[in-house]
Amino acid sequence: MKRGIFLWSICVLLLSSLFISCTEKSSDVKPVNGLLTEAIGAGEAPQSVKDVMQTPEVDGRYEAILGDKESELSVWSLMHCSQTLSSESYGVLVSRANGQTITAFPDIRHGNMPTAIYDAEADALWLTGADMEGTGVRVEHLYQLRFVDGGKATVVRSIDPYDVQQLFCQQLSYKVDGNKVTLFLNGEQLKTVTCTTENMYGISEDAVWIGEQLSYDLSDEGISVCISPAIRYMIKGDGEKAGEAVMLYDDMPDIIATVMVTDEGISLSDIRIKEASNE
Secondary structure, eight states: OHHHHHHHHHHHHHHHHHHHHHHHHHHHHEEEEEEEOSSSOOOOOEEEHHHHHHOOOTTTTEEEEEEEETTTTEEEEEEEEEEEEEOOOOOOOOETTTEEEEEEEEEEESOOOOOEEEEETTTTTEEEEEEETTTEEEEEEEEEEEETTTTEEEEEEEOOOOOOOOHHHHHHEEETTTTEEEEEEEEEEEEEEEOOOEEEEEEEEEEEESSEEEEEEEETTTEEEEEEEEEEEEESSSGGGGGGGEEEEETTTOEEEEEEEEEEEEEEEEEEEEOOOOO
């Protein structure tokens, strides 16, 4: 009888330990993972772009990014080197004093949706261009330019998307509990979402990733950056496909932050969930 009670006690202890272990595992809080593994660095334009921009002149090969009539400032992206030769999304012109001074930046990759804004008070031009873009991918680079020598533009700050990703990684974490994912900001709960994706083999152990979608909003009120976290799912299948994974964004919220730029570098403030548009 005593032996039976002893064995029963051992079973209860083992089950209790297993339950506690599973509970703790499900409530583990982990830092988000970064998809960008290193700094992207400066671009390198094709030689054809460099050749075209040796004698910079705004013509039909360029498309306007910004036109500030009051400041007599305009910014242009090179769309093609010739009718048969693409610019491969490289090449930016900055025109000052209605074209009296034009500065060429062949190695800036503007991408498909560049933006620019001029801060007249600081005499600074902010420009965004895409380092990476494609299906489900948009990774933007932020540049700050100033004007010297009577209007010549020069890049004074180049903010690599990897550095911005790492600032988010330092402050964001997550917890997975079944099909629910909770995001945390500096240890405080930010948002919980329910994952609705089906026909997968489950959520990966390293579940939440950022870096593939990172874009900027430039306005008179300031600069903000938006990231879209992804959930990493294991693909359901046999053989080689069983261990593969896919990144999906469907259930995750966008996260935005205000970009603060000083002589010491960049920082993020007011990190928050982006409110859904009513449009």
